[in-house]
Amino acid sequence: MTRRSLGKVLLSILAIVIALLWVFPVYWMVNSAFIPTAVLQQFTPTFFPLHGTLSNFTGALADGTFFRALGMSVAITLTVVVFCILFAFLAAIAISRFRFRGRKSFVLAVLIVQMLPAEGLFIAQYKMVASVHLLDSVIGVSVIYIAAVVPFTIWMLRGFVAGIPADLEEAAMVDGLSRFGAFMRITFPLLAPGLVASGVYAFLQAWNEFTVALVLLPSEAAQTLPLWLRGFVQASATRETDWGQVMAASSLVAIPVIVFFLIVQGRLTSGLVSGAVKG
């Protein structure tokens, strides 16, 4: 073996060790979710769920609050995804297919708003939503989410629309289709992957959001899944934490997200840094 390939093998082993280290918390969540509480309470951790049980899952689901939170999360997320895609799609067409007065200011505004942290606005958003009596409602929190997510979605879709040559549309128009018809028959189908990617992005944002939900959904009946999950940790301040149940709850919240995330991630990274990579 040459010196160079020996080095490669050693580095590969290192890479796999780091990979195992990095994935450990995810593994630990799933592992603990299947271990009975009595076993988890022993001093020596159990590293493999050899005598697994589903009792943690049934325990976490027992009081029905999970399904209430799931319903709330689904309602909010659906609202956000639908309106986000619609609004962002229209705006993306405007900025990538038209040159108009005010276009630049609009693009700049979108980019700046995209950077504004929820943590810098949530008190004001709370005040606004409370003043129209929409705390604990799907609408109140959705409006804030859509506004927070729409800028990046516009930006993402702009890239997709710009990637489809306008010549294609024009050729279809020469062949007798209206501008709208050409758009619907030619550009729209080509845009489908972009719409899916931005839809999944909006889904992830709305589904995982914690900060805004924390202030806008104060009552327990209006909790979304992240707030429901946080309730388990909060309860640990006053009583012994049932970690098996908490990890089962975490797994229930995390696994759908992990699946969706794997679908969208490639597009996500390239969207965030493409400006820099292309120079």
Next chain:
Amino acid sequence: MFTRSRAPYALIVPAIAILILGMGYPLIWQVVTSFQKYGLAQQFGQPATLVWFDNYVRLATDVQFWVVVAKSLVFCVVTAFVTLAIGTLLALLMSAVTKTARLVLQISLLLAWSMPVVAAMTVWIWLFDRRRGVINYLLDLIPGVEMNRFQWLTNPLTFLLVASIIVIWMSVPFVAFSIYAGLTQVSDEVLEAAQLDGASGWQRFWWIIQPMIRPVIAIVLLLQLIWDLRVFTQIKMLQEAGSGSGDYDLLGTYIYKLGTSAQDFGMSSAVSILVLAITVALSSFYIRALLKEDEA
């Protein structure tokens, strides 16, 4: 392309309306409120009085505020740079190993990246659990180290160390993938030519790779700084598992407490405006890069 058509304006109206409603109005309210005395009395109907820069002056002369700012800045800078360093090393590692090893590493990073933040927090709190956490158990196995029942979350320093570890764990995948994407743009021929000319590994990194991936590094670092400055969920949840006293606050939880427990909207608005100002100032570089892409 159309120039005088009304169509583009009609297309952006919904987006503009929702942005004004969800972001614009709260932002303006917040600027106005930061110049007002708006505390508990005002919550109960007393008119808010204009006090100009009083809230800002009160902040500037408040030692506790400066402590929070200093802690947040140190936390943000240290976390962002460590994230960047680990991310860069992992990206370099990805480009140096066999296909299988690279795939294993990438899948592992993707799984960590995709964890919802609240789920990740519950797992980490469990890992750092005082009595049955794996971390104390494993550290305790090291001869001479007495870590059984060590309380990570009730000392401000170890509290922030734990928070930083968690944030780094969650942020490294994005950094590593972005930089790896940048690395794949570096041509192998140039690297081989340099190697033939006798350049060492470090020299090749510093003189060829580093200048080519510098734009990616700059943007990734910037995004990390912005994200780590506003860190809230992690701190809030660690506080709920450990101690919630003011010693454990960073800017995010500081604003939250001013707004919720103290009900002082004037002051919390003033702090929020400062955080927003720092964020926008930091992002101007990123925004300019994106605008350039738009013009291209």
